Each structure stands twice: as C-alpha cells, then as structure tokens.
Amino acid sequence: MCISIGVFNMTDFMSRLLRQPHGVVGLILLVVLAIEVILGPALAPYDPETFHYSSRLVGPTPEFLLGTDQFGRDILSRLLWGARTTVLLSLFATLIGAGIGGAIGILSGYLGGRIDEVIMRLVDALMAIPSLLFALLIITVLGPSGTNAVVAIGIAFSPGMARIARSVTLSVRTSDYVAAAVARGESPLWIMSREIAPNMLAPVIIEATIRVAFAIMLLATLSFLGLGSQPPAPEWGLMISEARAFMFRNAWTIVWPGLSIAMVAITFNLLGDALRDALNPKND
C-alpha cells in the first residue's frame, strides 16, 4: 500500500512541533535515544557479555559508571547494546500493529454494512482480552523468542488500531472527495489506499507513538517473564528480570534499566502529545 503524507511541509510541521514545550523535550529525548540506538555498541566501554568476576554487583564507580550486575557485566554497556533490541523491536511491534490494524480498520470502515459489523464484533472480542494475556497466548503458540514477542505484541495491538482506523475511515468516507472517486468509477483499492488512507494517517500515527511506550513495557514484561528475548541478550526487560533476585544487594541493577524504559516511554508519550497538536490543522 503506497502511503504518502505529501501535504506535510516539513519545515512548517517542525516549527509547529517545536512551538510546544513537550514537543521540544520529546524531540531532544528522541535524539538521545537515536544516538543510543545507532552508536550504542560503539560507545559502550565493555563487551556486554564479558564477566568481570572480581567486581560483581558493584555500584557506580569510575571504572563501571553505572555499576555491574550479578555476573560482573557492565550495566552501561549492556544498556547501550540493549537499546537496539529494545527500542527497535518495540517500534517494529508497533508498526506491525498499526499496519495490520490500519488495514483492517480501513477495509471494515469502507465496506461497511454486515462485513463491518462482523469484523468489529471480532475486534471487540479480541479487545476484551488484555494485551499482555493476548500476547502470552500468541507466544504460547509461536514459542518464546524475541521475534515472536514482537509479532505477538504487533498482533495484540492491531484490534485497538483497527478500531481507531475504522472510526476515522467512517468520517473520511462520507467526504465528497470519496463520493467523487466512487462517482467517477475508481477501484475500491485506489479509494482505500489513495483517497482514504492518507487522510486517516494522522490519528493512527499519534496513537502509534503512544503505543510505542506500551510496546516497550510489554516487551520488557514478556522478557521479564522469560518469554521474549532469551539470556544473555542485553534486553532491558530481561535485565530487570535477571537482576530481580539481587536487587537488595545492588539496587542499581534494577534502577538503570528501569529508568531507561521509563525514558523511552516518556519520549514517545511526549512526542505523541506534540504530534497530536501539530498534526491538527485547526491549531493554525
């Protein structure tokens, strides 16, 4: 499906985003995060899986800036390496959710009538299951692994996305430009992908940015439960899970990954809020 957000004037859009304080903070945090993701491994002082037996569970020292875990692995290095898996996987999970959900939503909203009714009742049924349980259910079928966790979270997100996409589609569908396309005999595929999709993208993007934070937490939870990334991967949720038994001997093993997750969640939440305001043309 070819989706373009052609109408955005990038500089205009950025200036609107930067006019809001939470947009500015969100963007700064995003840049920090991007550096972590791209340059993380290069910046890491140690290998994330090297054991330093002599200094296990130490607090922040000049040698180990954020301390070490139960095997003497450098927490800073593990966080920097783990940023890639944690952030990218959760982004990917959200994309899957938005893609599947968006497609279902447009289809359901566009076709309407009985098909819409059936799809939406199914979506309702799926939404009654909490995302975590739903993801657990999917992982039980697919088997525990990082990739499967991403797929599971993506699928677990799609009903919510479908609902939002459908409600926006319903209002876009009544627009005269869609009527004009129907009247001139355009194919349903063109109408859905070129007339409707670009116009319902903004709310879906906004919802997606907020969902990224949820995805990170879900991914962390799944890893924590041992159903996501497998040890010794430096995934943040997994780090917390592994360090749980030692939290009373060195609380830093939990605090740092916990803070990192919180930061990502805050980044995308702020960005989502700012996007909602910046993408709303009524705020001109």
Place this chain on the structure above:
Amino acid sequence: MGTQTTLTLKNYGVSYGTDKGPLKVLDAINLHIGKGEVLGLVGESGSGKSTLALAIMRALRGRVAHETGQILLGDVALHSLQGPALNRIRGKRIAMVFQDPGGSLNPTLTLGEHFRQTLARHRQLNPSEIRQETDRLLKMVDLPDTQTMALKYPHEVSGGEKQRAVIALAFACDPELILFDEPTSALDATTAVTILDLFRDLQKRTGVSALFISHDLGVVREIAHRVAVIYAGRIAEVAENRQLFAQPRHPYTRSLLASLPKAATDGEQTPLISIPGSLPDRTVAIPGCNFAERCQFATDPCRRGPIELAQDFGHAVACPYWQTVLYQAIGSDENSQMGVRLEISEPPLLSLNNLSVHISRPDLFARLMGRQPKVIHAVNDVDLDLHGGETLGLVGESGCGKSSLAKALVGLRPFLGHLELDGQPIPSVAQMDSSYRQKVQIIFQNPDLSLNPRQSIGTILSRPLKLYPGQDTGAMDDKINRLLQRVNLPPEFATRYPHELSGGEKQRVAIARALAAKPDLIICDEITSGLDASVQASIVNLLRDVQRATGVAYLFITHDLNLLRHIADRVAVMYLGEIVEIRPAHKIGLPPYQPYTEALLSSAPVLDPGLEPRRIRLQGAPASRLGAAKGCPFESRCPRRIDDICLSERPPRIHFDRGHWIQCHLDQRSLRSVPPIWTATPTSLNND
C-alpha cells in the same frame, strides 16, 4: 432615529498575530449607531465583519496582537472593561444573535431553562415572574403554544423556531443594542423572510438599536436603516439604505451589486459581473486604497493614498474619485458575452421516468424486534428530460431531495424507476458502467470536501484523465495544463495542494476535474452556495463559457432562484421530493406560478429599489417524508389550499406554454389570474 448614539466606534483597529506578522483585520473603523437605528454591515467573507461584532462583544477570539481606538456604548468605554463589569453589560445591554441557532442553544437545556438563566442572571426575577416573562417573550416572537414550547429541547423544534427563540432571548433583558451575525444565512429563504419580518416588527415596537451583519445585500436592504459596506477591514461606504441601493458610489459597492443575481419580471439573460483578483494581503501596510488592485478605475494616486472616508450629506465614501467614474459602467474584460444559445438536441440526453430515491438505514435492532425500518422518501416519482447542451436549473429548499436526486444520478444512491442516458436504459446503480460515469459528472457544493487535501491539484486532475483516456494523446502534464487553462487557472497550480487555494480557485479545480472526463452532462450541486457573490459570478460565467465551447449540459442545483435567471434555460422547482413545476427560465417572474414557486419567488431578496415584491409568507415546516404523500406535498403549507382534495388526491399536471407545466389542483384560469410577484415602482433608478 434620535440624535443620541447607542454605539460609537472611533478609529477602531485590531490585528491578529500570525506566523507572517500581525494581520490587520480591522483598520480605522469609524461608525456609529443611533438610538433605535439598525445599521447593516455588508461584506464578503474575510472582510472582518464578524470580528467587528466580536470586538463589540469583547469576545475576540484568536491571538490579538494589538488593538487601537475606542468602542463606546453610550458613554461606557467597552474597550477598557473587563471581568464582572463586562459581564454586567453582555447579555443585558448588548445581546447577540448568531448565524446558527442550533449552535447557540445548549442542546441539554430546554428552551425555558435558557430563559430562566438569562432572566435570573440579569433581571433577578423570581420563579413565577420568570414563567410569565418567558411566556410573554415566546408569544412576542410568535411561537405557538408557549407553555409546551418552553418545555421542549432545541432538537425538538425547527431551525426557524430555534432562531425565534434566540431572538426572544436577545430581547429578554431589554437591551440597548443587538448584534446580529448573519442570523438568516443558515435558514431557508421562506423561513428567513419570516424571521426578518419578525425582527423588523419587534424593532419598531421596542426601538432597540442593532448592528445587522450579513454577506447578503438583499437581506440588509430589507432590514437596515443605514448600510455600511466593509472591504478588507476598512469601511468603503456608509449611506442611508435607499440612497446606497439607488446610487452606490464606491466602485467596490458598485461591483458587488453588479455581481449579484437580480430579480426581474422578464427579459433577456444578462451576465453577472465578477470582481477580478482577491483580497489584499493585510500583513503588510496598504498606504492607499485597499481595493485599488481590483478596481477597474484605479489610478496611481489611489495606490499612494491616503484614502479617507469622506462625508457628503450623510453619504460617506472612501473613494476620492467616485464622482469622476460614476457614469462609467462596471464590467470586467473577462466577461462572457451572452450570445446565442446552442441548439438544443431533440431526443433527450438524460430521461427520468418515475424516478424515486428512498433512504433507509439498516437497523439490526428494529429488524430483530420485527419492526419495519423507517424509509425516508427523498425523491418521489420524478419525471424529467434533459437535452444535450441545455442548462436545467433545479431549485428547492434544504431537505427537498435535490441532492439525493443528484447523488442517485451519479450512482451514489440506489434509485427506483427508469433512467435513460442517450436512449440506453440504466436499470440500477450496478449497471452504471464506465461509459455512463464518464458521460455524467458531478461537482459538489463544498470544494474543501470534494478535493482530497492530501493530493496535489495535478494528481486530482490526472485521475479522470487516466480513467477515461478518450482519443487525444499527449503528455499528461500538457493535458493538465490545458484543463487548468480552460478554467482560467495558471499552470503552476498543478503542483499545489487544495489548502493553498482560495474557495473560488478550488471550485475551479473541481470544475476542471469534471471537464477532464469530457462529459455530456455535469451535475452542479449548489456549487456556488459557499462562495462570495463576486466569485459566484465568475464561476457562473465560466460555466457558460465552457458550455458554449463544449456543448455540455448542466443540471444546476441551487436554492437561489434569482441566480437561475442568469444561467438556466429551464427551471424545475422541487418540494419535498417532487417536482411541482417546470418552466422556462427567462419568464421566471411572470405568472402563472405553482403556489410554492410563488412563495419562493416572494422570499428571494430584491436589490433593485424600483421593484417591490408581493409578500407571501409560509407557515410551519415541511411535512414528514416518512412514507409517500398521497396528495400534494405542499398541501400542509400552501396559502392557496383548496380543500381536502389537496390532501387526498395527487394533483394533475397542468400544461401552459411550451415546456411549462404546473402540478396543482387549481385550474388554469385561477393559476393565470395571479398578479406578477414583482411590481415596478416609478422611482426606479438605474445604477449601472
């Protein structure tokens, strides 16, 4: 009109902060409203007229950058009031009536509760006094059955009744000044005239002063004592009502009047005159006349300025040269000549026979309960022939089914009955193949909604070109350029997006898109209703040019009968889903009329001071459309209802001259015997 003034604006100006710097919305406004006087304020969209009302109310929205000058209510300086002092004046000494009565009433409160709050707040009445007062106010605005009316919620009454209630609310505290912001623009013409009658009457009785804002010169002519014309934030002309319409002086006023469709008893079609260009950029200072760029008489001194509003025996004009150009006719070079009409082909292009459109919402719950779903009979048994190259005007009020008919004709609504295009029967929407869709195109009312905001103009125009390639070959860009040229838009528009264009330009793009398919018929669904008069004129002229060049037929749907005189060959009048009359357009002012047509003509605004319309007022609201009417659809409101035959029997079609028929139970003789709707008064002054 006494010597005291109720409201005075002295050198008032306001700017809004925008990305490009402060935008001067109002500039050096000097106006006064005398005691018991109604001042009409006329301007096109973007002229700043609503901002003026909000400034007086001290409810300026948006980012006000700076404000200058004074607003005085009596001797109270409104511009410096704040907080509680202001709240004591708002609603009590100044009341406001907005355009949309639905929006200004709280949907969760009964009408009576609205009165209770206002009366308790500003007049400190006790409950029994409030009841009496509410009753009196509702009676004052001629609402029936006041006791039950007070218990109703806004959604339970019609638009006209809501606006009456809002007016009663405005009068509740006996204000000195009432601000009207387009109070009749959202109402049907036949309802709007009754509201104007009501206000005129109340104003006489109470002696309240009013500022009456409208884009519609006809409405202002009906109601105002004095009229101020505003253009791009500056007052262009102020004069007594009769004087302004009899002899407008400012070139802008004259152009505006020339661009309006006019009522007339008879005669040839005349072209409407459009004003070239668009509003000036007000983020930069305009030293001279702000209309100079669009004025056909403008000279260098006009652009250098300064231009002052000069008084001349109560007629103020912001144009120092008005006298020298007064006898030069208004007209622009892009005007189309009326010329000879194209030959109308004989076998009809489109033929409708007993065509009906029923709208029902599939309601699962109702079906489970075994109830019949409600069916709205939007269009009932319409017979209509449309010939190649002709323009058929379809006129009717909101909800009469004219848009449903348009949608059915382009396959957006299922229909019943017979539809033929070029002799080919089209039994249902499913049979509308690509050749039908190519031949019949539609243009919608609001170009903001009909052009996809995420597609460039080039993409929008390329779709019909790709779907219906036709014979002509050549690069897509050339074809798009030719289309843009056809609708008088520059080729660089191809890369722009709809939101970068003005309303008129967008509608031109919509026309170009319809033309791209090389259709035989274009259905124009209220395509000029959202546009300013001067832009409407240029769109109508464009349509005529296109018709002359391509021989396309139009089904021109509108609620403005006067406009049809300038574009249509024949007029079909629709009421409650039925066509009640079809007549040649050039004789639109002459009897015989179907009683509904007569009422519609009587409600149309008249600008010519030499014409006086015969007053016909309709009572009540249109009947329900659930289920087909057995008799005449207009029976419930008809001023010339005979007896129960109108209710029980379908009226016959009475044929008059060629192509003119009326559906009515009245006989030929009594239909013919009515006097014409407009009579010329001897004081007729011709202005251009």
